[in-house]
Amino acid sequence: MNGKATTTRTRLDRGRSALGPALELVHTGRAPTRAVLTAELGVTRATAGAVAAELEALGLIRVDSRPGAAAGSQGRPSHRLAVDESGPVVLAAQIHADGFRASLIGLGGRTVATAPGCTTVQADPAQVLGEVVAAGAQLLRETGRRCVGAGLAVPSAVAEPEGTALNPLHLAWQPGAPVRGIFAEQVAEAGIAGPAFTGNDVNLAALAEHRHGAGRGAQHLLCVATGHRGVGGALVLDGRLHSGSAGLALEVGHLTVNPEGRPCHCGSRGCLDVEADPLAFLTAAGRDPGPEVSLLQQSRDMLRGEFGEPAVRSAAERLIDRLGLGLAGLVNILNPDRIILGGLHRELLQADPDRLRAVVADRSLWGRSGGVPILPCTLDHNSLVGAAELAWQPILDDPLTVLV
Known part of the structure; x- marks a missing residue:
């Protein structure tokens, strides 16, 4: 590794602890400018600028090159921050009694693409989840987007740490179906990068609304x-x-x-x-x-x-x-x-x-x-957005994960 690369890695390691909180602030819309990011992180302007620049270099956010002031605001104009709409996505899927839906969702809870889905849910969860993952893989091929994880919402309590659907009462699945393991296996077999997660649909709806909707x-x-x-x-x-x-x-x-x-x-x-x-x-x-x-x-x-x-x-x-x-x-x-x-x-x-x-x-x-x-609630398909939040969480915890 040359000296310049070593210096870059050292600088990234030093600022690692601030990258995650900063990305979450932009992801949830709580830091629309670098000035707000500075205040929320409790750091100097220079540090906030460096953190924002690193997140931009990772392809996760955009920093407006020309600072501007919000309407009615006073003080020095600040650079605007936003998620990078051309950045990576996650595969989000939801199973419900009347079918399923699969989407690609970017940072900020933005839906990039959605598959038509189906109108019936088979009694074999492996078959259904295979169809879900196949639909997501097709979306990735069509859009050419990079995927960094996958999340699944199911209409059942999901036992931890096993990841089993204990009571899918309105599906024909047997209680205790190992949905997390099946989903993760299907995602890996489809060649979709990143970890796979599964959660209860209403839990995930609440998470999505808290970050992006009526619960903020x-x-x-x-x-x-x-x-x-x-x-x-x-x-x-x-x-x-x-x-x-x-x-x-x-x-x-x-x-x-x-x-x-x-x-x-x-x-x-x-x-x-x-x-x-x-x-x-x-x-x-x-x-x-x-x-x-x-x-x-x-x-x-x-x-x-x-x-x-x-x-x-x-x-x-x-x-x-x-x-x-x-x-x-x-x-x-x-x-x-x-x-x-x-x-x-x-x-x-x-x-x-x-x-x-x-x-x-x-x-x-x-x-x-x-x-x-x-x-x-204010979000359309909030359980689907919440499933995406599960998949985004490792990136929010450590944005450098996208370098792997």
């Missing part, structure tokens, strides 16, 4: 969502997912909100999972679910287009009341500073926000004066 800035973020079937929950504490001792925390779908309600897959009765998901909404409105589109889309269409119909409004109010009971219990236990709702729950909040907030306030210990903000 929250210290104790509670996310509750219903997708195509069932109800899930997640908690982000100080920027990190709280997954419990074995990855099984926040299985909120199995909170009982109606003791005389429908039988649940878990063996109990009246759980959120069967009282506040799209199938429950369609059933409460007296509608027979059709096969044309997903249950979630049918529910959305009905809520948006027919909310004025008495049967639809009554069904919505019933689900809002059940959801509110569950949220109130979670508020009493977890004391979050923000709640975000996804899937059909987001639609219910937007249809009748006052009713949901009133139910939560009336049933929470602190009453209306201490009501926690309840907001809709």
Whole structure:
């Protein structure tokens, strides 16, 4: 190694500890300029400039060569920072009851390309994950982008450290399917570079919303969502997912909100999972679910287009009341500073926000004066973005990983 290369490596090693925090600040939009980066890192302007330059040399961010001032700001103009849109990507995939989706996602949560996906999920997880990875590999060939990892979101609790899907209730998979191992093996066999990760879909939705969406800035973020079937929950504490001792925390779908309600897959009765998901909404409105589109889309269409119909409004109010009971219990236990709702729950909040907030306030210990903000999720396909966040995490921890 020549002297210049040795000097460069020494300088990179010395600044290594600041590269990760700096990249995460740009990745999450919290450092739009070098001045903000300097303040957030608590370093000198020269150090922040050197760190930004190193990240740019790695092909991860762009530094505007001409400093500019934000509208209405005072003081010295600062160089603008942004993720490099031509930089590396990760493969992100999501499995749900009505099919799968595979995308290439860059830093900043940007979707670069998406495969059409499928409409059915086979009973053999290896077959499904093979199709997912093949779709992702095709996207990489078509785009010519460099891949540095892969992430998968599944509608099941994922046990740690084994990476098994314990209860894929709305898929035909056997409980305990080793999805992380299968996915990692398929990714490696396809020649896709980087490590492979797997997580619960609602956990990953919460992570994505915390970094890029409605949960940004929250210290104790509670996310509750219903997708195509069932109800899930997640908690982000100080920027990190709280997954419990074995990855099984926040299985909120199995909170009982109606003791005389429908039988649940878990063996109990009246759980959120069967009282506040799209199938429950369609059933409460007296509608027979059709096969044309997903249950979630049918529910959305009905809520948006027919909310004025008495049967639809009554069904919505019933689900809002059940959801509110569950949220109130979670508020009493977890004391979050923000709640975000996804899937059909987001639609219910937007249809009748006052009713949901009133139910939560009336049933929470602190009453209306201490009501926690309840907001809709803002990201499209947030579980997919969250799967990408899993794959990006090693790069955020150590950006020099991209040199390997």
